[in-house]
Amino acid sequence: MLGLEKKDFQLLLIVIGLTLFAPFLLNPFPEGSDLAQFNAGYPDLMQRFVIFGIFAIGFNILFGLTGYLSFGHAAFLGAGSYGAVWMFKLLSMNVLPAIAISVVIAGLFSLLIGYVSLRRSGIYFSILTLAFAQMSFALAYSVLTPITGGETGLQLALSDPRIFGAAQTATGNIPVPALFGLEMRSSFEWNVGAWLFTFNAGYYLAAFFMIIAFYISIRIFRSPFGMMLRAIKSNQTRMSYTGLNARPYTLAAFVISGMYAGLAGGLMASMDPLAGAERMQWTASGEVVLMTILGGAGTLIGPVLGAGMIKYFENIFSKINETILHGWFAFLPDGLEDVVVAMIYPFIGKGWHLTLGIMFMLVVIFLPGGLVQGGQKIGALFSRKKAEETKPNATEPAE
Amino acid sequence: MDQFILQILNGLDKGSAYALIALGLTLIFGTLGVVNFAHGALFMLGAFVAVTMSNLLTLSHKVVDETRTDFLGNPLQVDVPYLYDFFGQAAGDTIIDWAVPISILVAIPIMVGIGFAMERGLIKYFYKRPHADQILVTFGLAIVIQEIVKYFYGANPIPTPAPEAFVGSFDFGVVLGFDPNAIIYPYWRLVYFFFSVVVIGAVFAFLQFTTFGMVVRAGMADRETVGILGIDIDKRFTIMFGIAAAVAGLAGVMYAPINSPNYHMGMDFLVLSFVVVVVGGMGSLPGAVAAGFMLGILESFASMSAVIDLLPGINQIIIYLVAIIILLTRPRGLMGRKGVMEE
Numbered sequence: 001m002l003g004l005e006k007k008d009f010q011l012l013l014i015v016i017g018l019t020l021f022a023p024f025l026l027n028p029f030p031e032g033s034d035l036a037q038f039n040a041g042y043p044d045l046m047q048r049f050v051i052f053g054i055f056a057i058g059f060n061i062l063f064g065l066t067g068y069l070s071f072g073h074a075a076f077l078g079a080g081s082y083g084a085v086w087m088f089k090l091l092s093m094n095v096l097p098a099i100a101i102s103v104v105i106a107g108l109f110s111l112l113i114g115y116v117s118l119r120r121s122g123i124y125f126s127i128l129t130l131a132f133a134q135m136s137f138a139l140a141y142s143v144l145t146p147i148t149g150g151e152t153g154l155q156l157a158l159s160d161p162r163i164f165g166a167a168q169t170a171t172g173n174i175p176v177p178a179l180f181g182l183e184m185r186s187s188f189e190w191n192v193g194a195w196l197f198t199f200n201a202g203y204y205l206a207a208f209f210m211i212i213a214f215y216i217s218i219r220i221f222r223s224p225f226g227m228m229l230r231a232i233k234s235n236q237t238r239m240s241y242t243g244l245n246a247r248p249y250t251l252a253a254f255v256i257s258g259m260y261a262g263l264a265g266g267l268m269a270s271m272d273p274l275a276g277a278e279r280m281q282w283t284a285s286g287e288v289v290l291m292t293i294l295g296g297a298g299t300l301i302g303p304v305l306g307a308g309m310i311k312y313f314e315n316i317f318s319k320i321n322e323t324i325l326h327g328w329f330a331f332l333p334d335g336l337e338d339v340v341v342a343m344i345y346p347f348i349g350k351g352w353h354l355t356l357g358i359m360f361m362l363v364v365i366f367l368p369g370g371l372v373q374g375g376q377k378i379g380a381l382f383s384r385k386k387a388e389e390t391k392p393n394a395t396e397p398a399e
Numbered sequence: 400m401d402q403f404i405l406q407i408l409n410g411l412d413k414g415s416a417y418a419l420i421a422l423g424l425t426l427i428f429g430t431l432g433v434v435n436f437a438h439g440a441l442f443m444l445g446a447f448v449a450v451t452m453s454n455l456l457t458l459s460h461k462v463v464d465e466t467r468t469d470f471l472g473n474p475l476q477v478d479v480p481y482l483y484d485f486f487g488q489a490a491g492d493t494i495i496d497w498a499v500p501i502s503i504l505v506a507i508p509i510m511v512g513i514g515f516a517m518e519r520g521l522i523k524y525f526y527k528r529p530h531a532d533q534i535l536v537t538f539g540l541a542i543v544i545q546e547i548v549k550y551f552y553g554a555n556p557i558p559t560p561a562p563e564a565f566v567g568s569f570d571f572g573v574v575l576g577f578d579p580n581a582i583i584y585p586y587w588r589l590v591y592f593f594f595s596v597v598v599i600g601a602v603f604a605f606l607q608f609t610t611f612g613m614v615v616r617a618g619m620a621d622r623e624t625v626g627i628l629g630i631d632i633d634k635r636f637t638i639m640f641g642i643a644a645a646v647a648g649l650a651g652v653m654y655a656p657i658n659s660p661n662y663h664m665g666m667d668f669l670v671l672s673f674v675v676v677v678v679g680g681m682g683s684l685p686g687a688v689a690a691g692f693m694l695g696i697l698e699s700f701a702s703m704s705a706v707i708d709l710l711p712g713i714n715q716i717i718i719y720l721v722a723i724i725i726l727l728t729r730p731r732g733l734m735g736r737k738g739v740m741e742e
Contacts (some may be wrong), residue, residue, distance in 0.1 A: 060463060069531045120726060123434055123530050127677045128726055130717035143712030281668060286538065291648075293535055346550050354550070357542030364536040365524070 008218050009298060015214055019207040022046055023197045030194030037324075038316055043187055043200035044271075045315050047310045050203065050210040051267045056291040056303030057210075057217050058260020062253050063289075064298035065226060066119070067233035069126050069283050072133025075113070076106040076258040078140065078280030080265025082147070085154045085275045092165030093175045093273075095184060095205065099266040104260020107255055114254035118247055121236065133282055140277040153276030177270045179205060184270055202271045209267060209305075213260060218300055220256070229253050261288075291354065294363055296370025305371055310356065317352045323351075400583040401572060406699045408571065412588040412657065413435055413580070414481040414695020415595035416442075419650035420672040421679065421687035423600060423643035429619050429682035430636045433522055434530050436537035439669025441644050444513065445506055445651025446660035450557050452502035456482060456495045497562045499656055506652045507645050514644025518637050529714055541666065556659035561587040565656075588623055588653040591653050598649055599688055602642070606684070674722040680735025694718050 004012065018025065027041030040046070059073055080102035089096035117128040140148040147152055156174045160167060169175050177184045184202035191197075219224045230247045231239055239246050269275055278284070287310070288301075295306025325341045332340060347355045367374050420442055459478035467475040482491035494501070521540065525533045562564075565586040572581035589683050606612035618625045618632040625632045651660070660663065675694055679686030700706065702714035713720075725732060 054430035067529075067531065069534065115721070120730065123534065123681075124677065124726055124730070126531075126534065127673055128723060131722050133676060134670065135716040135719045138715035139712055142715055178633075283666070289535070289538075295506065351546060351550055354546035355544060357539050357546060361536055361543065364532060364539060365521075368532070 001223060002215070002220060008222065008300075012211075012215060014152075015213055015301070022049070022207070023199050027195060027197055031196050032194070034327075039317060040312055040316055041198060043185075043203055044200055044322065045311065046200065046203045047206050047267075047271050048311050048315075049312050050206040051264050051271070052214045052288070052291065052311055053304040053305040054206075054210050054263055054267070055264035055288050056295065056307040057213050058257040058264070059288045059292050060257075060297060060299075060303040061217060061260065062257035063222060063292060064116070064303075065221070065229035065233060066250050066253050068121065068250060068254070069131040069289070070117075070254075070257075071126050071282060071289065072113070072129035072131075073257070073261050073288055074282070074284035075133040075136040075280045076261035077109050077265040077284070078275065078277065080107045080135065080262030080270060081269045081275035081279055082140075082154055082265075083262070084266040084269035085156070086147075088156055088162075088269070088273050090163065092162055093177050094165070095177050095270040098177070098270055099209070099263065102266025102269070103259050104264045106265065110255050110258020110261075111215075111251070114251050114258065118126040118250050118254060130282055130285070133280060133285055137277055137280040137282070140280060147354045148277060149275070150277070153274050155274045164371060177273050182234055189233065195268075205266045206271070206320070209263060213263065214300075214304070221300060225252070226264040264335070290360055292370075294360055294370055296372030298386070299372040302370045302372040313352050313356060317348055318350060322349070340381070344347040401577045402703065404571065404575065405582045405584075405695055406703055408582065408584050408588075410548050410696030410699035411592045411692070412695075413698060414692035415592050416650055416654055416668065416691075417602070417672055417675045417695050418688045418691025419595050420647055420668055421600060421675040421691045422602060422684060423647040423650075424672055424676050424681055425679065425684060425686040426602075426643040426646075427640055428676070429684070430615065430639045431522065431526065433517075433525060433539070433698065434533045435522070436534050436669065437517070437541040437544065438537075438643075438647055438666075439665030439672065440541040440670055441510065441513065441647040441665070442651040442654075442667030443548065443660065443662065444544065445510060445648030446559075446655045446664065448506040448509055448648065448653075449499050449502040449551060449559050449652045449655040450552065450660055452505060453495070453559055456480070456498050456501075461694070499559060499561060499652065502652050503649060506648045510645040510648030511641040513648075514641035515637060518640040541669070545662050545665065552662065554662060556661040558659045559655040561590075561656035565590055578686035594653050595650070595714065598646060602646060603684070605642075611635065611638075671718060674718055676732075678722050678725050678732055680732030683734040686732055686734030694721065697721065 002012075023041050023046070024185065025041075026046065027039045029035040029039050040049075055073075055077060059070070062073075068139055084095075084102040085294035091097055093295055113129065113132045116123055117132065120128055124210035141150060144150075158168050158172075162175075166175060179201070182201050184205065185200070187198050187200040189196060189198050228244075228249050232249060234364050236246055265275075265279070268279075288307075291306035291310050292303045293306070295308065296302025297305065322341065322345055325345060326337065329337045329340050345351070347358075363370055363374075367377075369376070402453060423441070424435060424438050427438070427627055457480050459480045461476045462478045462479045463474045467477075469475045479490055480495065482494055485491070486494065507686055517540070521536065522533075525536060568583040568585045569589060570579055570583050571577075572583070573579050575582070606616055614625065614630055614632070615635050618630075618635065651665075654660075671694075672691075675686055675690045678694065679688070679690030693741055697717055698714065701717040706713060729735075
């Protein structure tokens with residue numbers, strides 16, 4: 001179906017299902033209950049899940065397939081955001097041209113940086129991309145202030161021209177990003193008993209783009225082009241001995257992943273029309289590296305899982321404070337309760353970065369294939385047991 | 400002319416920090432072949448050794464001062480450092496004042512120990528893995544170290560002053576025959592520069608003039624042959640890792656008075672130090688030192704107002720720009736050896 005093998009098509013269907021029903025799946029606990037704080041089904045966070053999912057899928061096309069570790073991918077995301085906000089300022093508040101221009105700008109930008117950076121490989125490539133990204137960040141922060149807004153970031157203003165749209169709404173406010181009149185922030189809320197489900201327009205737009213991005217990434221993974229990228233990863237020297245110039249392929253992968261980052265940036269700006277230089281900083285690039293590796297570099301679904309997990313930790317886990325912990329362990333004797341809370345507290349709440357760092361290290365050390373590989377290993381463990389159990393039964397009739 | 404000299408001086412202290420960190424980085428790379436992204440964290444740990452030291456020295460107990468009263472009329476409780484009890488007030492004050500230099504002595508064993516633990520506990524297992532894996536695992540380690548420090552010391556910078564004797568500035572202008580106050584330079588930065596020269600000199604002398612250093616250099620050139628000759632080269636490389644950690648730590652200790660330590664200062668320096676190492680040439684010790692000072696001075700030249708007027712924003716990007724140009728024109732860096740890190 002759609003040019004996919006059965007297994008990939010099933011995976012795509014699963015992803016479509018998960019994203020469509022995310023407002024239900026992420027809100028498993030009733031409103032007002034103790035566990036409601038673990039609900040992730042609010043629009044802002046759901047948007048972030050899918051947007052960073054797109055970013056990580058794109059990064060994975062470069063790192064997972066070619067093995068080139070870029071530490072400067074956030075620059076493309078930032079460039080995309082700036083492009084999108086400028087479209088809002090100049091053209092209209094419709095998100096489609098903004099998203100289109102952000103992809104184009106990020107593509108051109110990554111073509112430029114990739115052309116230069118890909119002359120080197122290994123750690124030199126990492127340093128080059130890092131240097132370019134830090135340069136873009138520094139310039140966006142200081143000299144390019146007329147274009148980027150500098151420290152305050154690029155924001156919409158009432159005086160913007162917006163030639164195809166209204167400069168301001170009837171009430172004199174700055175208009176909000178919309179898709180042909182459908183405001184990105186508008187939500188439909190549905191009360192079912194104690195549960196409250198929120199269906200947000202912006203989320204579904206971003207989810208639509210993520211599904212397309214995911215589909216394209218499956219096609220790239222299964223294409224001869226993807227195979228070529230994998231060959232470059234496993235042995236570039238041998239590829240060049242066979243008379244193949246690897247650079248156009250790696251450059252294509254770099255530009256594609258840059259465009260993914262731009263798409264993510266454009267969507268980010270569409271959800272919340274501002275763009276800041278800190279989106280380009282190298283820590284932001286480091287974050288997408290964490291997401292991709294944690295989920296599983298080189299796997300299809302891994303980066304999405306990694307992105308979801310880190311964003312969930314960042315927004316939900318980090319809110320747990322000492323009082324809540326004491327509430328959980330209240331059943332323990334007083335002294336023991338304090339000890340347990342004191343032992344757990346450094347790892348959650350504000351210290352969630354520590355947990356993330358430890359998890360990341362464990363994944364790099366023991367599971368180079370990320371959480372997806374971990375899942376497969378566990379799955380294999382069970383299926384082997386099952387296979388052993390079923391084997392005698394299966395073979396008996398044949399005898 | 401005085402502006403010119405001032406900028407060179409300004410570049411020296413940053414350059415010293417770059418050179419010290421880059422020296423450790425390239426030492427680790429040259430010996431173990433490992434790309435250590437946690438090296439900035441070691442620098443930061445050094446700075447926090449100084450912080451801890453000054454906290455320890457000012458550990459106090461409460462004493463009721465009968466002569467003074469608080470606003471309720473009760474006798475005032477005064478914090479008295481234990482050091483006063485041991486050495487008397489004057490000597491105690493002096494020791495507290497010299498907390499940062501004293502912590503150098505403590506920092507060396509601590510940092511060597513941390514270096515050993517890191518190498519034996521984690522990095523040992525990554526010799527055979529690809530460089531990307533090494534980068535990633537040490538990046539993770541850096542995050543963990545940072546967060547542990549953040550948990551204990553909080554996220555805010557902690558001011559750690561230099562000894563009283565080094566507060567104030569040195570008037571270079573008078574020495575060189577310019578107007579007074581034309582070239583003034585804080586004493587502590589001068590100390591930092593000389594300190595780094597001493598440390599760098601010590602590392603080079605250690606490698607050049609001791610038998611141990613000779614074996615290490617031989618191991619850097621041809622690890623296998625040295626191993627075949629019956630020398631336990633891994634053990635020596637582990638010790639070199641400890642030394643590299645100590646160099647980064649010392650750089651951090653002495654940097655604490657220049658910039659109040661906070662938990663992410665290591666990452667900020669790490670990125671630049673990597674650029675320095677690459678510009679100097681991976682695995683080349685003189686290259687790292689030369690590139691460190693060169694980039695430090697270039698950076699301060701670029702922040703002269705005349706230069707900024709000509710090329711706005713150049714001070715922010717000069718280091719990266721130089722790195723890009725050098726990487727593209729001289730792939731091995733300024734003094735890189737052939738065959739290092741070439742796929």
